[in-house]
Amino acid sequence: MGALSPLPRLYTFRRCPYAMRARMALLQAGRDFDAVEVSLRDKPASLLALSPKATVPVLQLPDGSVIEESWDIMRWALAEPDTQGWWARAQSPANLDLLQRNDGDFKHHLDRWKYPQRYAGETLAPDAHRDQAVDVLLRQLEARLRDARCLGGATSCATDLAVMPFVRQFASVDPEWFATLDVPSVRTWLNGWLVHPLFTACMHKLPAEGVNRFPPV
Numbered sequence: 472m473g474a475l476s477p478l479p480r481l482y483t484f485r486r487c488p489y490a491m492r493a494r495m496a497l498l499q500a501g502r503d504f505d506a507v508e509v510s511l512r513d514k515p516a517s518l519l520a521l522s523p524k525a526t527v528p529v530l531q532l533p534d535g536s537v538i539e540e541s542w543d544i545m546r547w548a549l550a551e552p553d554t555q556g557w558w559a560r561a562q563s564p565a566n567l568d569l570l571q572r573n574d575g576d577f578k579h580h581l582d583r584w585k586y587p588q589r590y591a592g593e594t595l596a597p598d599a600h601r602d603q604a605v606d607v608l609l610r611q612l613e614a615r616l617r618d619a620r621c622l623g624g625a626t627s628c629a630t631d632l633a634v635m636p637f638v639r640q641f642a643s644v645d646p647e648w649f650a651t652l653d654v655p656s657v658r659t660w661l662n663g664w665l666v667h668p669l670f671t672a673c674m675h676k677l678p679a680e681g682v683n684r685f686p687p688v
């Protein structure tokens with residue numbers, strides 16, 4: 472009997488939105504993978520050796536190569552073969568613009584609203600960051616989702632997976648306030664994702680130690 476070939480290994484952190492998008496992409500593509508749950512306060516030496524910048528997620532492939540950015544992990548998982556078009560649909564200029572807004576200005580304002588103590592001394596008050604976050608991303612999402620069920624149109628795509636964990640985080644800072652915000656289509660989209668099998672599967676709780684097979688959907 473030949474030796475079993477090793478699986479890709481994902482260094483991940485359950486609550487990290489970048490790691491969530493990578494896990495959902497791997498699960499959607501049906502890629503089997505091992506996972507290491509990383510403590511961000513005590514990163515394992517194996518992660519630091521692979522990736523000195525030491526952010527999660529990081530994917531180590533069986534040939535030894537290392538992918539250090541969540542969007543690149545999504546590309547690896549989804550692009551070849553892209554049988555269901557999840558990657559292709561995410562390449563439209565409008566969707567790449569949403570991704571850039573999400574990872575850029577939205578994330579900037581989200582952090583300053585969610586963790587005001589980390590950004591004491593900034594000129595804008597936390598609520599002003601909250602409102603900026605709405606303007607830079609949620610209004611665009613609302614306009615898109617008013618006309619289509621998801622960001623891939625009728626079927627989801629990598630953009631849905633990439634953006635959803637951050638909108639979830641935004642909504643959970645002050646759920647009562649979010650419930651009153653005039654973005655009903657975004658709320659419907661988010662609520663659909665929160666119970667989606669890909670999302671619930673990606674939130675599987677790994678043991679704190681060791682290399683563990685990540686359960687498929």
Ligand SMILES: N[C@@H](CCC(=O)N[C@@H](CS)C(=O)NCC(=O)O)C(=O)O
Binds near residue numbers: 539
């Ligand atoms: N651009 C990176 C960002 C990843 C990132 O910033 N992840 C956070 C966790 S959510 C992290 O690892 N931070 C490093 C730390 O907290 O030490 C990606 O897309 O993968």
